[in-house]
Amino acid sequence: MDGKTLRTLAVRIATALPEAEFGFPFGPEHEVAKVVGKVFFLATELRGEHLVTLKCEPEHSLALQEEFAGAVFPGYHMNKKHWISLRGTDQVAEDLVDELVRTSYTLVVDTLPRAARPGLSAQALKGLQIEDD
Template identity: 50%
Template sequence: MRLADTLIDMDGIALQDIARARAEELPGAAMSRPFGPEYEVAKVLGKMFLLLTEVPGQPVVVLKADPRDSEALREAHAEITPGYHMNKRHWITLEPGGELDGEFVRELVTDSYLLVVEGLPRAKRPVDPATFLAGDA
């Protein structure tokens, strides 16, 4: 277990580092800066699933989320808010502090990735979303 896995009151740098590391592990995912140096984006086959930026000066992670999950996550976690500069129903922002831990952040990044992969044509999907995590159980 890494130190970042046990952090409560995780700072913004650790939050972004965990999210970035998970995104880089996912098949077909690539990091880029298409909107300028202050925005780092993870995409799968050209479709964005993660945004790393600062909201005012505080590092945050913005992820795609199912609207029902998005609402439940915001209700359950004070550090999860509507997506910064995104569709508020389909995106969430993870803010530092609170009770988010590394494993939960990695899970949310994976969920965001799989939502995007589900929307890709079957022949182009880098993984089968239905079975991608089956071996991890």
């Protein structure tokens, strides 16, 4: 999948998640999604290449970087241990993007106080259908 398709798909998935809000707090070139005020998704363009940056568990990040070398790398302008960036390559499939966006969202939601968490559990989130445009 090319970078533009990657970004469009990732935005569509993130937008459909409960209480996800999009904005441009770092300028017009950096699209950011937050849940209850906490960032879980960033999309930007770097030297003409579309990148999506997501929260990720450190062990999973290392495994992804090894398995998808060239497509997954430490988070651009983020904590390299807890964030990954994804670029469009032939290695990137729709199900991988879906998994990574939902995982990023869930990692952030899990850090919120219970009273502030959106109504869906991580288990219910897995079954949430994303509408095609």
